[in-house]
Amino acid sequence: MRKTAFLPTILLSLSLTIFLALSAGGAEKEWRTTFDETCGQSNEAMAFSVDELTTLIEKCDRLQKVIEAEDETVRKVYLKRLQLCKNLYVFVLETKKMEQSPK
Amino acid sequence: MRNLSFLLVLLLALSNVSWASGMKKKKPLPYEFGSVTINNYSQQAGMAPVVFDHWVHRQYYTCRLCHVDIGFGMTADSTKIRAVDNMRGYFCGVCHNGKMNERKQRVFEACEREYTREEYNGRCVRCHALGRSPAKEEEFARFAAKMPKETFGNGINWEKAEDEGLIRPIDHLPGISGGKAKFKITQDFSLKAKVEGMPDIIFSHKKHTVWNGCEICHPDIFLGIKKGSTKYSMIELFEGRYCGVCHDKVAFPQTDCHRCHSKPVGEQ
Numbered sequence: 001m002r003k004t005a006f007l008p009t010i011l012l013s014l015s016l017t018i019f020l021a022l023s024a025g026g027a028e029k030e031w032r033t034t035f036d037e038t039c040g041q042s043n044e045a046m047a048f049s050v051d052e053l054t055t056l057i058e059k060c061d062r063l064q065k066v067i068e069a070e071d072e073t074v075r076k077v078y079l080k081r082l083q084l085c086k087n088l089y090v091f092v093l094e095t096k097k098m099e100q101s102p103k
Numbered sequence: 104m105r106n107l108s109f110l111l112v113l114l115l116a117l118s119n120v121s122w123a124s125g126m127k128k129k130k131p132l133p134y135e136f137g138s139v140t141i142n143n144y145s146q147q148a149g150m151a152p153v154v155f156d157h158w159v160h161r162q163y164y165t166c167r168l169c170h171v172d173i174g175f176g177m178t179a180d181s182t183k184i185r186a187v188d189n190m191r192g193y194f195c196g197v198c199h200n201g202k203m204n205e206r207k208q209r210v211f212e213a214c215e216r217e218y219t220r221e222e223y224n225g226r227c228v229r230c231h232a233l234g235r236s237p238a239k240e241e242e243f244a245r246f247a248a249k250m251p252k253e254t255f256g257n258g259i260n261w262e263k264a265e266d267e268g269l270i271r272p273i274d275h276l277p278g279i280s281g282g283k284a285k286f287k288i289t290q291d292f293s294l295k296a297k298v299e300g301m302p303d304i305i306f307s308h309k310k311h312t313v314w315n316g317c318e319i320c321h322p323d324i325f326l327g328i329k330k331g332s333t334k335y336s337m338i339e340l341f342e343g344r345y346c347g348v349c350h351d352k353v354a355f356p357q358t359d360c361h362r363c364h365s366k367p368v369g370e371q
Contacts, residue, residue: 036281091322
């Protein structure tokens with residue numbers, strides 16, 4: 001009886017461990033994909049509309065919170081990279097708004 | 104005559120800048136031009152400070168790849184790189200991981216938690232090299248001999264070297280660089296020289312964006328997108344601001360006047 005209960009417990013804990021490891025890896029992969037999608041468009045910053053730039057900046061803000069929870073090395077690398085692309089989007093957005101505002 | 108007076112004004116300005124900064128700068132030798140000493144943690148760990156040579160790396164990679172995709176800062180010691188960061192595959196460890204091949208050569212591994220005396224002498228001192236590398240001058244001379252010549256800086260015309268296919272800087276590393284969209288190249292434009300008789304400046308967005316991307320310069324270095332929106336003078340440039348962030352330190356020095364002031368006089 002004991003033996004039969006032992007095996008499913010082991011299997012259950014194993015699958016739980018695998019699931020947690022995969023979901024943690026998946027979450028990391030998810031923010032990296034969002035990061036690449038968001039900051040990978042900096043070459044086209046000038047071509048974006050005000051709305052598009054605002055969406056990108058919001059994405060950067062959300063990413064910042066996720067990256068801040070990562071370990072020190074990842075934080076150092078990705079917060080710096082994020083700051084570079086967010087600053088560019090903010091800068092282009094402000095320039096576009098200034099151009100659109102009546103003189 | 105006008106050019107001569109401009110040159111005198113320029114020299115006077117330069118001497119004022121060096122006097123104001125309180126020190127007389129030693130002109131670097133060609134192989135030292137663009138060298139950066141990094142010493143955040145090295146000496147604490149009992150190692151010599153790291154000497155990073157831009158010339159070694161720029162023949163293979165664009166500025167953008169390291170300063171945007173890998174995240175290196177634009178000033179010495181601003182990145183605060185630790186050995187453990189390199190071991191985890193960040194910063195220098197992106198390439199210096201003992202696995203990456205570059206031009207059919209294995210890129211040596213950067214840092215290790217433990218190392219033998221042989222490893223220290225054969226590997227660590229390749230970067231932790233302050234005052235330790237007499238062979239560097241020879242290595243540079245061998246490399247520079249194959250490159251197109253330039254009068255100033257490290258004596259290499261990097262732009263020409265790329266045009267002639269002698270170097271092909273890589274701009275993308277799998278797993279590090281995201282899928283970047285292609286640049287829509289902005290036209291080159293001219294900027295009016297402030298001194299009469301001095302040729303106007305031709306600024307090549309093409310060269311600068313291909314090597315640097317947008318975010319290295321905007322908005323940290325240049326706060327204007329529209330031509331003329333950022334006002335600056337040669338004095339500020341010589342103080343290391345605006346173009347002077349790179350030109351004088353790594354890119355060709357500003358004393359090479361004709362490289363920027365290149366618009367033929369009278370041309371519209």
